Amino acid sequence: MSRQRSREDFPLPTTRSALPIVDSHLFDDLIPPEVAFEITAGVRRHREPYVGITENGTPRPGLYRLNDAGASPKTAVMAARAYLDGLTPHQRVVAALPMDAPEWRLWTNAIPTWHPKGMRLERLADSDRDRALAVIEASLSPAGYAQVRAAMALNEHLGELIDDYRDTLTEFAYWFTVFGTPSGDSPWGWQLMGHHVDLHCVFVGGQVVLPPCSSVPSRRPGRDGSRASRPSATRPRSPWPSAAPWTPTGRASS
DSSP states (O other), rough: OOOOOOGGGSSSSSSSSSSSSEEOOOOOOGSSSSHHHHHHHHHHHSSSSSOOSSTTTTTTSSSOOOOOSSSSOOOHHHHHHHHHHHHHHHHHHEEEEOOOGGGGGGOOSSSSSOOOEEEEGGGGGGHHHHHHHHHHHHHHHHHHHHHHHHHHHHHHHHHHHHHTTTTTTTTTTEEEEEEEEOOOOSEEEEEEOOOOOOEEEEEETTEEOOOOOEEEEEEETTTTTEEEEEEEEOOOOOOSSSSBBTTTSBBBBO
């Protein structure tokens, strides 16, 4: 078994603004090759066939079953349709991908080294961005949505705190992608990807599935002695279960 790598294995720059990050893009050809190889693994592998959980190389079927709670995801479906209908044709081409698109598996909670599909929230008009956020809000519990929005806002506070990478550490430097056709019958979903916030949501009839989220805001002393909030990776807690039924209001129950 190989040992776990530590940050000392990667000779990253320690001086201010030394990383080649501009406008939420990390130029991997400008960093040490051994580091670039590690952080681009997802780009290399996301098109490989997905086989699921295996035992001795053989997929194990029947591990998970659909559990339609019988409730309607109508609120989320309507929000997603309104969002897509508000986009221009050229925006919609990259904002909505097929349900089986390989981009489901291409994501990072750091800074992407590729140009992601989907719409970057801060590049949208305010009304379009509000409609995108409405899809997320309709899909989560109130506590879950509040936590996501807090983590996004803290990304901008981080940029202010370190006074660096200000074109990247912003509140809306996140890509939002819809997969499949929003429907109460056919599977569809969405992905929110960016710095310290990654959510993947799938709807199958009356069932919604969300992976755990570890972006828990916490309080830490700032450099100037102030109390600065930031997402904490040391408290992996989620406001959503991994497979939550819908409440009658159409939101996932926390």
